[in-house]
Amino acid sequence: MKLLTRSPEETQALGEALGKAGQPGDLFLLWGELGAGKTCLVQGIARGLGVQDSVRSPTFVIVTHHPGRLMLYHIDLYRLDNPLEVLDLGLDEYLEAGGVCAVEWADKAMPLFPREHLVVELRHVGEQERQIQLTARGERYVAILAQVRRQMGLE
Ligand SMILES: Nc1ncnc2c1ncn2[C@@H]1O[C@H](COP(=O)(O)OP(=O)(O)OP(=O)(O)O)[C@@H](O)[C@H]1O
């Protein structure tokens, strides 16, 4: 699934649809350069999960959690020095506990994540335009994308 957003609000709307479709144990891996809109998308995911508190780019903390319909774990690997540190994050526990994990800069450690996940790749195509490509790896994510498409009126 590929779409173009023309404002931060449109990117958040996509995130919101993802958050609404989110199931316990979902793993969303976000790729994209600085300022691509990863945090913006996570803010939408939080809204879709009914999270009340605000989501920003964590400065030093790698993981922040936000209670909502499900617990949202917002993980930012920007400051990760060694990809192997991903193994110490406790990701499996978060997923097994029924949380939803959204990981910025996931491209830094792809081989270390569970095989099934959703990849969200964001690309600058203009000052306000972002091309966003979502790739489901695993059946449950195929179902989630179908729901996102319905929610966004794309089918
Ligand atoms: N279509 C769009 N979608 C998302 N953000 C947009 C869009 N157009 C402009 N922006 C702006 O781009 C910036 C995206 O910032 P954001 O913090 O979400 O990026 P990021 O990918 O998380 O960056 P970082 O790598 O620093 O964490 C914001 O200032 C936002 O207002």
Ligand SMILES: [Mg+2]
């Ligand atoms: Mg960010």
